Amino acid sequence: MYYYDTTSNQSYHPAEYPIVNSTYTESLIPPNVYGSTYNYSNYYNQNYFNVGDQYQYEGEYAFLRPACQNSQPNYNKNWTFLDNSSLHSSYTLDSTGNSLDNSKINASFSPDNYTSTEVSNQNLNSTRCSKSRKQLLPDEAVDIMNDWFQDHIHNPYPTMEEKEKLARLGGITVKQVNAWFSNRRNRSQNTKPKRIKRAIEQEMNEMIHQLSYNSNKTEIIEKFRRTFMSN
Protein backbone atom coordinates (compact mmCIF):
# COMPACT_ATOMS: atom_id res chain seq x y z
CA MET A 1 0.00 0.00 0.00
CA TYR A 2 1.23 3.45 -0.88
CA TYR A 3 0.30 6.86 0.42
CA TYR A 4 -0.14 9.96 -1.58
CA ASP A 5 1.34 13.13 -0.14
CA THR A 6 -0.36 16.14 -1.67
CA THR A 7 2.33 18.49 -0.35
CA SER A 8 4.95 16.86 -2.58
CA ASN A 9 2.69 15.14 -5.12
CA GLN A 10 4.48 11.88 -4.44
CA SER A 11 3.52 8.46 -3.21
CA TYR A 12 5.35 6.66 -0.48
CA HIS A 13 5.31 3.28 1.09
CA PRO A 14 4.82 3.81 4.81
CA ALA A 15 8.10 2.08 5.63
CA GLU A 16 9.92 4.71 3.60
CA TYR A 17 9.11 7.39 6.09
CA PRO A 18 12.56 7.80 7.55
CA ILE A 19 12.20 9.25 11.02
CA VAL A 20 9.47 8.68 13.54
CA ASN A 21 10.47 10.28 16.79
CA SER A 22 9.62 13.35 18.78
CA THR A 23 12.66 15.31 17.65
CA TYR A 24 11.56 15.39 14.05
CA THR A 25 7.82 15.20 14.34
CA GLU A 26 7.92 18.13 16.73
CA SER A 27 9.23 20.33 13.94
CA LEU A 28 6.42 19.32 11.65
CA ILE A 29 3.58 20.97 13.49
CA PRO A 30 1.45 22.87 11.00
CA PRO A 31 1.36 26.42 12.33
CA ASN A 32 -2.32 27.07 12.10
CA VAL A 33 -3.26 24.37 14.54
CA TYR A 34 -2.56 27.15 17.04
CA GLY A 35 -4.43 29.75 15.05
CA SER A 36 -7.65 31.46 15.96
CA THR A 37 -9.63 29.64 13.28
CA TYR A 38 -8.76 26.27 14.71
CA ASN A 39 -10.48 24.62 17.63
CA TYR A 40 -7.36 23.73 19.51
CA SER A 41 -8.96 22.60 22.73
CA ASN A 42 -9.25 18.96 21.69
CA TYR A 43 -5.48 18.76 21.23
CA TYR A 44 -4.39 21.13 23.94
CA ASN A 45 -2.13 18.60 25.64
CA GLN A 46 -0.65 17.25 22.41
CA ASN A 47 2.57 19.09 21.74
CA TYR A 48 3.65 17.12 18.72
CA PHE A 49 2.08 15.25 15.84
CA ASN A 50 3.16 12.04 14.20
CA VAL A 51 4.31 11.59 10.66
CA GLY A 52 1.28 10.29 8.86
CA ASP A 53 -1.23 12.44 10.71
CA GLN A 54 -3.75 13.73 8.26
CA TYR A 55 -4.42 17.36 7.46
CA GLN A 56 -6.59 19.28 5.10
CA TYR A 57 -5.17 21.91 2.83
CA GLU A 58 -7.32 24.03 0.56
CA GLY A 59 -9.91 21.30 0.18
CA GLU A 60 -7.35 18.57 -0.40
CA TYR A 61 -6.37 15.98 2.12
CA ALA A 62 -2.75 15.34 2.81
CA PHE A 63 -0.63 13.39 5.17
CA LEU A 64 1.98 15.13 7.17
CA ARG A 65 4.96 14.84 4.91
CA PRO A 66 7.94 12.67 5.83
CA ALA A 67 10.57 14.03 8.15
CA CYS A 68 13.63 13.87 5.93
CA GLN A 69 16.92 15.10 7.23
CA ASN A 70 16.93 18.91 7.08
CA SER A 71 13.32 19.00 6.07
CA GLN A 72 11.46 22.03 7.26
CA PRO A 73 7.79 22.52 8.07
CA ASN A 74 5.89 24.47 5.50
CA TYR A 75 4.83 27.63 7.27
CA ASN A 76 3.20 29.27 4.31
CA LYS A 77 0.28 26.96 3.86
CA ASN A 78 -2.98 27.21 5.67
CA TRP A 79 -3.21 23.81 7.26
CA THR A 80 -6.32 22.59 9.01
CA PHE A 81 -6.18 19.64 11.29
CA LEU A 82 -8.97 17.17 10.82
CA ASP A 83 -10.63 15.97 13.99
CA ASN A 84 -11.47 12.31 14.38
CA SER A 85 -15.03 12.58 13.15
CA SER A 86 -14.14 14.20 9.84
CA LEU A 87 -11.05 12.06 9.49
CA HIS A 88 -13.14 8.94 9.05
CA SER A 89 -15.37 10.54 6.47
CA SER A 90 -12.47 11.91 4.44
CA TYR A 91 -10.70 10.28 1.57
CA THR A 92 -7.10 9.86 0.52
CA LEU A 93 -5.65 8.95 -2.83
CA ASP A 94 -3.05 6.32 -3.54
CA SER A 95 -0.45 6.49 -6.28
CA THR A 96 -3.00 5.54 -8.91
CA GLY A 97 -5.63 7.97 -7.74
CA ASN A 98 -7.82 5.37 -6.06
CA SER A 99 -9.42 6.00 -2.72
CA LEU A 100 -7.84 4.40 0.31
CA ASP A 101 -9.44 3.05 3.46
CA ASN A 102 -8.63 5.57 6.17
CA SER A 103 -8.99 3.16 9.05
CA LYS A 104 -6.26 0.99 7.52
CA ILE A 105 -4.12 4.02 6.80
CA ASN A 106 -4.27 5.28 10.35
CA ALA A 107 -3.41 1.85 11.71
CA SER A 108 -0.50 1.43 9.31
CA PHE A 109 0.95 4.81 10.10
CA SER A 110 1.31 4.22 13.80
CA PRO A 111 5.02 4.60 14.62
CA ASP A 112 4.72 1.47 16.78
CA ASN A 113 4.29 -0.56 13.60
CA TYR A 114 7.90 0.06 12.68
CA THR A 115 10.96 -0.88 14.66
CA SER A 116 13.66 1.68 15.32
CA THR A 117 16.00 -0.36 13.13
CA GLU A 118 13.64 -0.16 10.20
CA VAL A 119 13.33 3.54 10.70
CA SER A 120 17.02 4.29 11.16
CA ASN A 121 17.97 2.22 8.13
CA GLN A 122 16.21 4.59 5.78
CA ASN A 123 18.42 6.66 3.56
CA LEU A 124 18.03 10.24 4.70
CA ASN A 125 19.86 11.62 1.70
CA SER A 126 17.67 10.02 -0.91
CA THR A 127 16.68 12.11 -3.89
CA ARG A 128 13.25 12.45 -2.40
CA CYS A 129 14.67 14.39 0.51
CA SER A 130 17.36 16.36 -1.24
CA LYS A 131 14.91 18.89 -2.55
CA SER A 132 14.11 20.12 0.91
CA ARG A 133 14.81 23.79 1.42
CA LYS A 134 15.87 25.65 4.47
CA GLN A 135 13.08 27.97 5.44
CA LEU A 136 13.21 31.00 7.65
CA LEU A 137 10.97 31.26 10.66
CA PRO A 138 7.74 33.18 10.03
CA ASP A 139 8.24 36.95 10.18
CA GLU A 140 5.59 37.18 12.85
CA ALA A 141 7.42 34.71 15.08
CA VAL A 142 10.72 36.57 14.67
CA ASP A 143 9.04 39.94 15.32
CA ILE A 144 7.39 38.66 18.49
CA MET A 145 10.63 37.14 19.78
CA ASN A 146 12.62 40.24 18.86
CA ASP A 147 10.16 42.43 20.80
CA TRP A 148 10.43 40.14 23.81
CA PHE A 149 14.22 40.12 23.55
CA GLN A 150 14.40 43.93 23.46
CA ASP A 151 11.97 44.23 26.36
CA HIS A 152 14.15 41.88 28.43
CA ILE A 153 17.52 42.91 27.08
CA HIS A 154 19.17 42.70 30.51
CA ASN A 155 17.91 39.16 31.16
CA PRO A 156 16.78 37.62 27.85
CA TYR A 157 15.78 34.25 29.28
CA PRO A 158 12.10 33.44 28.85
CA THR A 159 10.54 31.01 31.32
CA MET A 160 8.96 27.80 30.09
CA GLU A 161 5.54 29.45 30.18
CA GLU A 162 6.84 32.42 28.20
CA LYS A 163 8.51 30.14 25.68
CA GLU A 164 5.24 28.29 25.17
CA LYS A 165 3.39 31.56 24.68
CA LEU A 166 5.96 32.85 22.19
CA ALA A 167 5.78 29.56 20.30
CA ARG A 168 1.99 29.65 20.22
CA LEU A 169 1.82 33.27 19.07
CA GLY A 170 4.48 32.77 16.41
CA GLY A 171 3.21 29.43 15.14
CA ILE A 172 6.50 27.67 15.86
CA THR A 173 7.68 25.05 18.32
CA VAL A 174 9.19 25.57 21.77
CA LYS A 175 12.31 23.89 20.44
CA GLN A 176 12.59 26.56 17.76
CA VAL A 177 12.05 29.26 20.36
CA ASN A 178 14.89 27.81 22.43
CA ALA A 179 17.22 27.70 19.43
CA TRP A 180 16.30 31.23 18.39
CA PHE A 181 17.01 32.71 21.82
CA SER A 182 20.21 30.70 22.16
CA ASN A 183 21.45 31.97 18.80
CA ARG A 184 20.27 35.52 19.50
CA ARG A 185 21.99 35.72 22.90
CA ASN A 186 25.16 34.16 21.62
CA ARG A 187 25.43 36.30 18.49
CA SER A 188 24.65 39.54 20.33
CA GLN A 189 27.25 38.80 23.03
CA ASN A 190 24.42 38.71 25.55
CA THR A 191 24.84 35.33 27.21
CA LYS A 192 25.37 35.22 30.96
CA PRO A 193 29.00 34.02 30.70
CA LYS A 194 29.90 36.79 28.28
CA ARG A 195 28.16 39.45 30.37
CA ILE A 196 29.97 38.24 33.48
CA LYS A 197 33.28 38.28 31.67
CA ARG A 198 32.68 41.84 30.48
CA ALA A 199 31.64 42.95 33.97
CA ILE A 200 34.78 41.47 35.53
CA GLU A 201 37.00 43.09 32.95
CA GLN A 202 35.33 46.44 33.46
CA GLU A 203 35.75 46.20 37.21
CA MET A 204 39.36 45.18 36.84
CA ASN A 205 40.01 48.13 34.60
CA GLU A 206 38.45 50.50 37.07
CA MET A 207 40.57 49.09 39.88
CA ILE A 208 43.68 49.47 37.80
CA HIS A 209 42.69 53.01 37.08
CA GLN A 210 42.20 53.78 40.78
CA LEU A 211 45.47 52.18 41.78
CA SER A 212 47.33 54.14 39.18
CA TYR A 213 45.89 57.40 40.46
CA ASN A 214 46.27 56.79 44.17
CA SER A 215 49.94 55.92 44.31
CA ASN A 216 52.80 54.44 42.45
CA LYS A 217 52.13 50.71 42.65
CA THR A 218 53.36 49.58 39.29
CA GLU A 219 54.33 46.18 40.53
CA ILE A 220 50.87 45.46 41.93
CA ILE A 221 49.24 46.71 38.80
CA GLU A 222 51.32 44.42 36.64
CA LYS A 223 50.66 41.43 38.81
CA PHE A 224 46.97 42.30 38.73
CA ARG A 225 47.06 42.55 34.98
CA ARG A 226 48.82 39.22 34.59
CA THR A 227 46.33 37.54 36.90
CA PHE A 228 43.05 38.90 35.63
CA MET A 229 43.40 40.31 32.16
CA SER A 230 43.49 38.30 29.00
CA ASN A 231 45.93 40.64 27.27
Next chain:
DNA sequence: AGCGATGATTGGAC
Protein backbone atom coordinates in the same frame (compact mmCIF):
# COMPACT_ATOMS: atom_id res chain seq x y z
C1' DA B 1 32.65 30.77 -5.68
C1' DG B 2 32.55 33.58 -1.67
C1' DC B 3 30.14 35.68 2.03
C1' DG B 4 26.94 37.13 5.68
C1' DA B 5 22.62 35.87 7.88
C1' DT B 6 20.01 32.52 10.04
C1' DG B 7 18.03 28.16 11.78
C1' DA B 8 19.40 23.75 13.69
C1' DT B 9 22.47 20.51 15.94
C1' DT B 10 26.04 18.82 19.02
C1' DG B 11 28.94 17.81 23.04
C1' DG B 12 30.07 19.45 27.38
C1' DA B 13 29.27 22.00 31.82
C1' DC B 14 26.41 22.29 35.63
Next chain:
DNA sequence: GTCCAATCATCGCT
Protein backbone atom coordinates in the same frame (compact mmCIF):
# COMPACT_ATOMS: atom_id res chain seq x y z
C1' DG C 1 16.66 19.18 32.71
C1' DT C 2 18.89 24.23 30.68
C1' DC C 3 22.40 26.76 28.68
C1' DC C 4 26.63 27.49 26.32
C1' DA C 5 30.10 27.89 22.36
C1' DA C 6 31.16 25.89 18.33
C1' DT C 7 29.77 24.11 14.31
C1' DC C 8 26.94 22.62 10.40
C1' DA C 9 23.67 23.54 6.60
C1' DT C 10 21.22 26.40 3.57
C1' DC C 11 19.42 30.56 2.29
C1' DG C 12 19.95 35.07 -0.66
C1' DC C 13 23.06 38.06 -2.70
C1' DT C 14 27.00 39.62 -5.42
